[in-house]
Amino acid sequence: MTDQKVIEVEKLVKKFGSFVANDNLTFDVCKGEIFGFLGANGAGKTTAIRILCGLSRPTSGKVLVAGIDAARNPEEIKKRIGYMSQRFSLYEDLTVTENIELYGGIYGMRMKEISTRTADLLNRLDFQQYGNTLIRSLPLGLRQKLAFAVAVFHDPDIVFLDEPTSGVDPITRRQFWEMIWETAARGITVFVTTHYMDEAEYCDRVTIMNEGKIVALDTPAALRANYGTDSIEELFVKITRPKTAAV
Amino acid sequence: MPAVAAYNITHRYGSVTALDDVSVTVNDGELFGFIGPDGAGKTTLFRIAATLMIPSEGRMTILGLDTVKDYRELRNHIGYMPGKFSLYNDLTVEENLNFYATIFGTTVKENYRLIEPIYKQIEPFKKRFAGRLSGGMKQKLALSCALIHKPRILILDEPTTGVDAVSRTEFWEMLAGLKSEGITIIVSTPYMDEALRCNRIALIQSGKILGIDTPQKIRDSYSQKLYAVRHAEKYKLLLALRSVLSSPDRENPAPGSMLHAPRPLPLATSAEPFGDSVHITLPPGTAPGDIISALSAAGLPGATITETTPGVEDVFLELMKREMS
Numbered sequence: 001m002t003d004q005k006v007i008e009v010e011k012l013v014k015k016f017g018s019f020v021a022n023d024n025l026t027f028d029v030c031k032g033e034i035f036g037f038l039g040a041n042g043a044g045k046t047t048a049i050r051i052l053c054g055l056s057r058p059t060s061g062k063v064l065v066a067g068i069d070a071a072r073n074p075e076e077i078k079k080r081i082g083y084m085s086q087r088f089s090l091y092e093d094l095t096v097t098e099n100i101e102l103y104g105g106i107y108g109m110r111m112k113e114i115s116t117r118t119a120d121l122l123n124r125l126d127f128q129q130y131g132n133t134l135i136r137s138l139p140l141g142l143r144q145k146l147a148f149a150v151a152v153f154h155d156p157d158i159v160f161l162d163e164p165t166s167g168v169d170p171i172t173r174r175q176f177w178e179m180i181w182e183t184a185a186r187g188i189t190v191f192v193t194t195h196y197m198d199e200a201e202y203c204d205r206v207t208i209m210n211e212g213k214i215v216a217l218d219t220p221a222a223l224r225a226n227y228g229t230d231s232i233e234e235l236f237v238k239i240t241r242p243k244t245a246a247v
Numbered sequence: 248m249p250a251v252a253a254y255n256i257t258h259r260y261g262s263v264t265a266l267d268d269v270s271v272t273v274n275d276g277e278l279f280g281f282i283g284p285d286g287a288g289k290t291t292l293f294r295i296a297a298t299l300m301i302p303s304e305g306r307m308t309i310l311g312l313d314t315v316k317d318y319r320e321l322r323n324h325i326g327y328m329p330g331k332f333s334l335y336n337d338l339t340v341e342e343n344l345n346f347y348a349t350i351f352g353t354t355v356k357e358n359y360r361l362i363e364p365i366y367k368q369i370e371p372f373k374k375r376f377a378g379r380l381s382g383g384m385k386q387k388l389a390l391s392c393a394l395i396h397k398p399r400i401l402i403l404d405e406p407t408t409g410v411d412a413v414s415r416t417e418f419w420e421m422l423a424g425l426k427s428e429g430i431t432i433i434v435s436t437p438y439m440d441e442a443l444r445c446n447r448i449a450l451i452q453s454g455k456i457l458g459i460d461t462p463q464k465i466r467d468s469y470s471q472k473l474y475a476v477r478h479a480e481k482y483k484l485l486l487a488l489r490s491v492l493s494s495p496d497r498e499n500p501a502p503g504s505m506l507h508a509p510r511p512l513p514l515a516t517s518a519e520p521f522g523d524s525v526h527i528t529l530p531p532g533t534a535p536g537d538i539i540s541a542l543s544a545a546g547l548p549g550a551t552i553t554e555t556t557p558g559v560e561d562v563f564l565e566l567m568k569r570e571m572s
Contacts, residue, residue: 040411041381140286167408167437169284169452170564177520178485185482195411198440198560201522220523233440236412 004031005064006157006189007052012061014047021047023212025061029158034180034190036203036220038232040240043209045193052191053160054078066157079107082151082159086166089147092136096127099135100150107154121149141172148179158189165199177202197233206232210240248311250275250400250431251296256305258291258454265291266302267454273433273447278426280445281435282559288454289435290330293404296433297327309400323351326398328389330405330435336378340369340388343377344395351396361428362391365421383414390421401425403434407441419444439560450563457566462559469557469565474535475524476542478550484542485525488518491541492527519564526561 007029014022021044029035039045050056052065054074063070066080083089090099097118104114122128125145135143144164152159164180165173180202184190192203200206200220207217216223216239220232229235251273258266266288273279281289294300295307298318307314312321334343344366348355359366369387372380377388386406393401403422407415419441422432434445442448443462450457450465458465478484493516518527529538535552542550 038412040413041383140284167285169287169567170439170560171567172284173560174519174521174564178482181482181485181520185480195409195415196438197412198438198522202520231440233412233416237416241413241416 002031002187005029006031006066007035007191008062008064009048009052010062012048012051012063013059014044014051014056015059020212022051022058025214027207027214027217029189029191031157031189032184032187034184034192034202034204036200036206037191037193037209038195038197038200038206038236039209043240044212045209048209049160049191049193052077053081053083080157082154082156084147084151084159084161084164086163090135090143090150093134095132095134096122096138096146097131099146100153103150104153109154117153121153125149141168141175144168144172145176145179148176148183152183152188156188158191159183160191161193163194163196163199164192166194166196197231197236200232200236208236208239215239248275249273250277251279251307251309251433253292253296253307254305256292256295256302256307258288258295258300259303265454266295269305269451269454269456271449271456271459273431276426276429276431277446278422278432278434278444280442280448281433281451282437282439282442282448282563283435283451284437286453287437287451289451290404291454292451293327293402293433293435297325297402298322299327323396324398325400325402326393326396327402328393328404328406330408332385332389334377334385334389334392337376339374339376340380341373343388344391347392348395353396355395358395358397361397361425362394364424365394366391382410383417386410386414386418387421390418394425399430401430401432401434403432405435405437407436407438415441439558439563442559448559450559450566452563452567452570455570457563457570465559465562466557469562471528473555473557473561474527474529474538474552475521475555476527476538476550476552477524478542478547480547481520481523481525484547484550485518485520487542487545487547488525488527488538491538491545492516492518492530517568521561524555526555 005028010026012022012025025048037045051058051063051070054070054077057071057074065077068076070077100118101114122131130138165176180190192199194200205219206223208215223235227235227238229238249272253269253271256266256269269292283289295302295314296309298314298321301315309321310324314321338346344355365387369384380388407418426432445462447461448465449459476484476488516528516530518525538552539550
């Protein structure tokens with residue numbers, strides 16, 4: 001991780017009518033950082049991420065992603081990021097290689113580069129025997145790892161991951177985090193959104209949103225120490241649990 | 248009489264074996280968790296328990312009733328909450344609840360006390376269509392509907408998947424409340440940290456039960472000492488640890504020691520990412536300090552190593568590797 005900033009957000013406000021979904025957000029994310037973005041349902045996480053991905057424009061404030069202004073040039077941002085959704089994002093009725101070619105093509109890579117890097121990717125994942133396998137017949141764990149590899153295939157500046165290891169077995173899960181660490185060490189910033197606090201423990205820094213605002217932002221260790229909790233889970237519930245919720 | 252007893256259950260979908268000789272007993276009044284990843288067989292097992300499927304082999308009894316032969320009688324005593332939200336999206340909260348009560352030949356009023364702590368949280372929205380509820384509210388409605396006929400056994404298939412941490416915490420608190428009413432609860436989850444909320448757990452993977460015990464005893468069953476190693480350069484640390492652990496005595500081979508020392512088992516030396524650290528187990532005869540010196544020699548000074556308590560996930564990992572080897 002370096003000090004070079006790849007995401008700069010200053011006083012970001014997003015309103016839908018009179019509803020303030022993002023209320024004055026300010027934060028930076030560094031090159032090669034693994035950044036966790038947490039919040040309860042309705043906290044404003046999705047709104048902020050849509051802006052960071054160039055899918056929605058801020059009402060006011062400054063948002064720079066890979067140096068590109070999200071208000072003025074959202075289309076350019078899309079070229080510089082990768083995205084992996086929580087549920088599997090590859091095409092089930094295409095083969096492994098076809099999926100990689102499709103994504104590479106969408107991001108404007110040349111066929112020659114695609115084939116060289118496909119061979120390299122299959123090699124690194126130990127997937128050589130699966131090149132012509134349909135996605136639908138791949139075991140779940142392998143699909144998830146492939147989906148991540150595809151999301152960073154075009155060497156984006158930032159990759160957005162939504163609950164990346166939700167529901168996978170523990171072996172796959174740790175291999176997956178190893179891939180994330182490796183990717184971050186290569187200088188790609190990893191932006192993780194999740195409901196699962198043990199995923200948050202893997203991040204370099206974690207931010208917690210509540211009711212449109214950022215209410216905590218620090219390393220997991222510092223957050224635990226500051227709030228006197230044993231886990232991020234406990235801390236999260238302490239910060240965001242509505243006072244009125246009777247149980 | 249156990250509340251739930253599965254005897255050598257195997258279930259196949261075509262050539263895929265979803266459950267492979269599963270036997271398990273759940274005691275009366277227990278909060279029992281099935282912990283395992285997607286595709287482990289949890290849903291298949293729960294569908295059999297809910298009398299919705301007939302196993303290829305083996306049998307299951309609930310409250311002494313056979314899930315195949317006695318399904319009609321049994322359905323009066325079980326409440327089932329499927330993993331996928333299965334209430335009527337175009338009925339309101341209130342209409343869904345009334346519908347379920349009617350089907351089971353009861354009324355909301357009759358059993359209101361049981362569902363009150365849960366239902367009163369969504370009651371302000373009782374005129375809202377179920378399809379327009381948030382994930383946490385849907386979950387509370389589904390639980391209310393599963394409880395409305397006052398079942399003795401509650402079968403909850405991944406009730407906390409996809410809901411936020413606050414709702415999940417509240418949900419587990421509700422289950423603790425229901426348990427104190429004497430209801431036996433079997434619940435499944437892919438989230439290892441939720442295991443600690445259960446009285447006993449079964450770890451399940453690829454259709455097989457890897458272990459059954461209390462969460463504490465499961466954690467205690469980890470066969471070795473587990474250490475957490477930390478360094479700011481996490482990925483470099485991971486790679487360095489792998490190389491250090493694969494050749495523990497490369498730097499200072501003690502004369503003759505390598506000849507007689509048994510080769511470390513693959514299980515004895517692992518290095519895996521875990522949170523902000525790398526979890527490792529040490530080969531026999533290696534002290535934690537040796538690892539720090541070796542890391543220093545490998546160009547990573549300043550790493551720290553502390554013994555750590557294995558979590559359920561660490562044990563799951565160990566059992567999976569044992570099963571595979």
